[in-house]
Amino acid sequence: MRPSPLFTRLLALLVCLTALVSCSEGGDSPAGNSQPTEAGPTLSGIGVPSEAAPVATVLPARMTEAPLPTMAVAETETEYVRIKNAALGTYIYAADEQARHGALDGADLSFDWIMEDYQGAVRFKNRSTGTYLSIENLREYVELLPVQPVWMSPRWTFDQDPASGTTIIRNAWHNWEVLYLDTGHEFLRYGRPPADAGAAQWTIELASGEAVAAGTATPVVTLPAPSLPAGSRGASVPWLEYEAEDGETNGRLIGPDRTFGTIASEASGRVAVELSAAGDYVQFKTIKEANSIVVRFVIPDAPEGDGITETLSLYVDGIFSQKLSLTSRYAWSYGGEASTYNLPVIGGAHHFFDETRLLVQTIPAGATLKLQKDPDDTAGYYIVDLVDLEYVDPPKAAPPDFLSITTDCGAVPGDGLDDGPAIQACIDEAQSRGTGVWIPAGTFESTTAAFNVDEVSIQGAGMWYSTIHGFFARFNCMGNHCQYADFAILGETLGRDDRSPENGFNNGAGLGSRLENIWVEHTKVGYWVGPGTTNGLVIINSRFRNLFADGINFCNGTSNSVVENSHFRNTGDDALASWSPAHGGVNTGNVFRFNTVQVPWRANCFAIYGGQDNRIEDNLCVDVVTYPGILIAQSFNSNPFAGTTVVQRNSLIRAGGPMFRQEHGALKIRAEQGDISRLVVKDILIDSATFSGIEIDGSYAISEAAFENIQIVNPGTWGILIRSNTSGEVTFTNVMVENPGKEALLNYAPILYFTLTRGAGNIGW
Structure with a gap:
């Protein structure tokens, strides 16, 4: 008997995973997918885990692992699979709106599943009911539901267990939770990996059902992400940070000092470097290759409090590279510790630092990177706190069938005009079509109104490439499944006004919402989660910096939600x-x-x-x-x-x-x-x-x-x-x-x- 194409590819895939060698087919693994194995939030509450730290697995932005292997399906047939539990030997089947497990009945089509490749994950569609394995409503059991295109809850990824040769099936929305069985329930469960490892181990077998014409996408199996060392604390980030005081300088060290109202008290490590004379510099030997730079700095305020804009010179291996543009427009608050007035005359200055970010020509590993005050860099002084260097991958491609805010809706990047109406029209049209919105590379202005989102995915080319800028660079979740990924919000907030919702993201997130690879800067709050209900919000692999209030505030009954592997700097609450x-x-x-x-x-x-x-x-x-x-x-x-x-x-x-x-x-x-x-x-x-x-x-x-x-x-x-x-x-x-x-x-x-x-x-x- 000739093996089916699916069986052949499954066998090849297991060989690839076992040998840990590159498989030739498939695309890049999605960057930034985090798969911790610790306890996660559930509707019934959270217990206290053991003392040992969980192992968090996070894909860095720049992958060096093998490409994602894919299993090709023959064009003329659909292969059905069955999902068998390693511990009990039972199979998953459909029973009304509930996934259950039991002894296999080969004649019962409710035991048969189609594996759909969907936006970097897998959806399991039941042959009998046409519904999908999902945790959408966060019930005690795994549901079987008709699904919407933007839902993350019916999407699953696979971790291969090399010891047993079995597969762990992990939810892409709540990626700390996996499918498992327990002997006390006939329904399929999900949650943190159980003590009995076999209860969460599965084999996917070819079913013996009749083949029919293919109508679904290619099944896909994802490679496990690399693990952080056990006991790791803090985010795993794709950049290296260079502290100015650890570099070589002919400038002046300020600090250490923790006295409120001093610039050093707000510096990382409470020490920074001041460049005040022409020729003053601070320089570093780079450890890894980079093509982007972030500089955390202070330059003086303007006499009226509206900031100044100046340049600082960047050199690589002694050769001038370019000018960095620095502004104090978003920094310098007055009135003492509890105030953010923009009035220098009242004194009580604080909140001194801001950052500039820029994609640059590739800086090799081992190069000397120098920031220097040249004669035409005319700020009275430059205080450099730190430099972040990162290698940024090329822009992402648009997902199939997503509406582009440019080609489909008329937004124009870089012209300084309001793109808000065009973007909102795109969001509304995408909702009506059941698809998503694509933000290509470029800077788009939002100057008249915040964006209202419900049951829509908004996808950018990357947080270094796709930018929404302006006073109304804000997104309001108005219902459920507000999905945001791979873009930046750069606001125009200049002080804290708690009567004004100048936040990158607002409102309750409903069910099934997610932020991934998002960068928020120069707003009041990154995400104020409320008013409105929120259940199961996931915020992951994101950056919140230089804000006038909170980074993220879970408010008004937010539940079963997580912020993970994200970075916060210079928040004002x-x-x-x-x-x-x-x-x-x-x-x-x-x-x-x-x-x-x-x-x-x-x-x-x-x-x-x-x-x-x-x-x-x-x-x-x-x-x-x-x-x-x-x-x-x-x-x-x-x-x-x-x-x-x-x-x-x-x-x-x-x-x-x-x-x-x-x-x-x-x-x-x-x-x-x-x-x-x-x-x-x-x-x-x-x-x-x-x-x-x-x-x-x-x-x-x-x-x-x-x-x-x-x-x-x-x-x-x-x-x-x-x-x-x-x-x-x-x-x-x-x-x-x-x-x-x-x-x-x-x-x-x-x-x-x-x-x-x-x-x-x-x-x-």
């Missing part, structure tokens, strides 16, 4: 916050994980204000100017804490700062307006806190709070500070304090109202 205000729904089951936050010039790196079963995990927080690195607080009129709040495997470097006449600790628990209970804080590094390492205070009780495996090194004042208004009970186990500026512990709390329980393994106090 909490970089990442989950705020559950009492007038809205309860934020439930959200997670911030594998993110990096640098130099928030106001407020925290991470914060949770009320809500149920929310988590902060595996993040890196560096150089907080005015507030804690992590704040868990019953404040801002939030809903009560419920379930278990988990803060684990995070690193806080030079966190904590002065604001509102307080010296905030690097990690702070504050029961200001209500009780806080069931709090788990473990596996935390607190290094060089400005003031105390851990601070606990508030007028209400703190109970069932456990601190475990905490390292507090070189705190500026106390290792642990417990203020006099604290009540309740906290347990510390394996908490180490080393080299405090004052004492390891200062406990002001009255013994009648507060109990500090010392578990085993504490060191230094």
Whole structure:
């Protein structure tokens, strides 16, 4: 009997995966797809995982792995497959709107599936019902539904298990969740990989059903993404960062200094380099090849507060390359720590830094890159904090059948005229057709109104290529399945006005929304998630920088949502916050994980204000100017804490700062307006806190709070500070304090109202 084409390609694919060699067919793997194997949010809440850090797998922007292998289907026939569980030997079949498993009935077509290649993933369509495996409504079981083209919930990717030769089937929308079975249910489940590995292992077999004319796309199997090392914290990013103070310079070092209102206090590492005379330079030896540059800088403000625009010279290996354009238009706020007035006359200057970004000619590895103040670079001074160098891949191609905002809808890049009406018309037409919107390379202006999006995917050529610019460079999600990928938003916000929604993204995200490879800069907030309901929002592989308020705020009942592998720098309020205000729904089951936050010039790196079963995990927080690195607080009129709040495997470097006449600790628990209970804080590094390492205070009780495996090194004042208004009970186990500026512990709390329980393994106090 002659093997079918599908069987032949499956066999070849398994050989490729086992040998870890390049397969010749297929296209590039989609950049930036992240597939962590840790616990993810589910509708029923989140449990506390084991102490071991999960392994997050993230594809970098520049791939060196083998191309994605594809399995060719014969043009004249459709091959049906069956999906068999390795542990139980049962098969997935369709039962009404539910996927179930049972013993195979070869005559029952509900056991047969078509694998559709769809936008870099696979959809499983049932032969009998015509519906798809999906987790759209986040039920306890895997659903069978008719689907919309923009839905991510019915899309799946495959991880090959080389030990067993089986396949793990991972959801592309909630990519921390996989298909699995348990013996207690006849329906198919999804979630974090279970303890029984076989329950999530599958083999895909050729069915023996009759072949019919092909009407679907080519099935595809994706290679697993490379893993971050176990225990990694923070985002895996495609650029290398060069600190100015680590380079070679004839300029002047400023800092280190953490005094609010000084430029050095807002610099990465609290040190930067000043170039003030012609010929002053700072230079670096490049480690890897790059074709893009980001420079974080300060130049003076204009006397009236509207900024100046000047140049700085870029040299590569001693040869002039080009001028970099720098502006202080979006920087320099006045009025002290709590204000962002654009009035130099009132004093209290802060918020000094901004960034410039540019694609450049290729800079080889090992080259000397120099930033120099030449005689025609006429700013009074240039303060250079850091340089990011990145190799950016060529622009992406338009997805098939997407409407182009240029060729289909009339937008014109680079002409300085308003493209907003053309883009909105494209969005509306795409919704009516059930397709998506394509933003080609170029800069498009939005000067009259924000964009309203519902059930539409908006795809750009890449965050370095496709840009929406202007005061109304904003997207409002008006329903469900608002999908955004691979473009930048560069706003025109010049101060903070909380009456104005000057945010890159607004409104609740409904069901099934996703941001991937998005860059937001010069807006008030990156994404203010509310008003409106949100369930299952995914924000991944994105950058939020130089903002006047929050990076992302999960608000108004946002639930089962995740921000992952994203980078935040120079935010003007909490970089990442989950705020559950009492007038809205309860934020439930959200997670911030594998993110990096640098130099928030106001407020925290991470914060949770009320809500149920929310988590902060595996993040890196560096150089907080005015507030804690992590704040868990019953404040801002939030809903009560419920379930278990988990803060684990995070690193806080030079966190904590002065604001509102307080010296905030690097990690702070504050029961200001209500009780806080069931709090788990473990596996935390607190290094060089400005003031105390851990601070606990508030007028209400703190109970069932456990601190475990905490390292507090070189705190500026106390290792642990417990203020006099604290009540309740906290347990510390394996908490180490080393080299405090004052004492390891200062406990002001009255013994009648507060109990500090010392578990085993504490060191230094």
